[in-house]
Amino acid sequence: MLPHQRRKNNWFPEIIFYRFNINKLRDIINKIQNNNWDDTTEMPFLSDKLLELVDKKKIDDTNIFDNTQKLKDSEEKLIQKLEENEKKLIQKLEENEKKLIQKLEDNEKITLELKNILKKTD
Known part of the structure; x- marks a missing residue:
C-alpha cells in the first residue's frame, strides 16, 4: 500500500x-485464564483494562438482578x-350507602x- 493511501x-x-457480546467475551476470557484455549491461533493477551471492564460488567449484572x-x-x-385500601374503601362505601x-x-x-296531616286539615 502506498503512503498516501495509508x-x-x-x-x-x-x-x-467492534460489537461483541459480553457473555461470549467472558467465556473466551475464562478459557484463556484456565488454559483451555483450543483455538489454533496463539493464545491472546488480556489487558488489565479489559479484565477490569468485564468484571465491572459482571458486577453490574448482579446489581441489576438484585435491583x-x-x-x-x-x-x-x-x-x-x-x-x-380497596377493601377499606368498599366497606366505607357500603356503610355510607x-x-x-x-x-x-x-x-x-x-x-x-x-x-296525612295535610289531608286531615283539609
Whole structure:
C-alpha cells in the first residue's frame, strides 16, 4: 500500500469500534485464564483494562438482578397495600350507602306523615 493511501482516514480511522457480546467475551476470557484455549491461533493477551471492564460488567449484572428483586418485592407490597385500601374503601362505601338508604326511608315516612296531616286539615 502506498503512503498516501495509508494516510486516508476514511479507509483506516484512528478508532475502530467492534460489537461483541459480553457473555461470549467472558467465556473466551475464562478459557484463556484456565488454559483451555483450543483455538489454533496463539493464545491472546488480556489487558488489565479489559479484565477490569468485564468484571465491572459482571458486577453490574448482579446489581441489576438484585435491583429487579427489590423492585418485585416492593411491587408486591404496594399491591397488598392497594388491595387493603380497596377493601377499606368498599366497606366505607357500603356503610355510607346504608346510611343514605336509612335517611331516604326516614324522609319517605316523614312525607307520608305530612301528607296525612295535610289531608286531615283539609
